[in-house]
Each structure stands twice: as structure tokens, then as C-alpha cells.
Amino acid sequence: MTEKNKGNSDLAKGVFLYISFSVLGPLLSIGAAGYILDRVFDTKPFILLGSVLLAYVVSNFLVFKRIKKFNASLDEYKKEKNVETTDLKDLTNEEQKEEIKQN
Numbered sequence: 001m002t003e004k005n006k007g008n009s010d011l012a013k014g015v016f017l018y019i020s021f022s023v024l025g026p027l028l029s030i031g032a033a034g035y036i037l038d039r040v041f042d043t044k045p046f047i048l049l050g051s052v053l054l055a056y057v058v059s060n061f062l063v064f065k066r067i068k069k070f071n072a073s074l075d076e077y078k079k080e081k082n083v084e085t086t087d088l089k090d091l092t093n094e095e096q097k098e099e100i101k102q103n
Contacts, residue, residue, distance in 0.1 A: 022062035
């Protein structure tokens with residue numbers, strides 16, 4: 001595996017882990033709090049449903065915040081390298097073709 005592919009793989013793993021935990025973290029923590037509050041106040045399932053809805057909102061906020069940051073870094077990279085998005089697609093396809101030929 002080339003160094004660039006390893007970097008892309010690490011980036012993909014990082015994004016996957018962040019998105020997974022930004023969805024599961026609020027769901028499990030806020031959902032657990034809602035479940036406990038439902039049992040304490042004997043209001044099953046209303047607080048739990050409200051907490052799951054709140055966890056959904058928090059998860060979406062975290063994911064969109066990360067996507068916005070990722071897009072900003074991608075725009076910065078494009079400005080730095082002075083390439084267009086279509087050029088990036090062509091570049092990666094050409095590099096993949098070259099790598100296939102080498103193997």
C-alpha cells in the first residue's frame with residue numbers, strides 16, 4: 001500500500017469512527033438518562049422518546065459540524081494545490097490506474 005493510500009485509509013477510518021461515536025455517544029448517554037428518568041418518574045415511554053429525539057438532534061449537529069470542517073479543509077487543500085474538484089477526480093483515477101499497472 002502506498003503512503004498516500006495509507007493516509008486516505010487512515011482518514012476514512014477517522015471519519016468513520018468520529019461519525020459512529022457522534023451518533024452512538026449521544027444516543028446511549030442521553031437515551032440512558034431518559035430511560036432512568038422514565039423509571040424514576042414512572043412516565044414510560046415519554047421521557048425516553050424525548051431523550052431519543054434530543055439525541056438525534058445532537059448527533060446531527062455533531063455530524064454536520066464535522067462535515068463543515070472537513071469541507072473547509074478540502075477547500076483549503078484545493079486552493080493550496082490550485083486544482084479543481086474535477087481535476088482531483090481525474091488525478092485519483094489516473095493514480096489508481098498507474099498503481100494497477102504497477103501491480
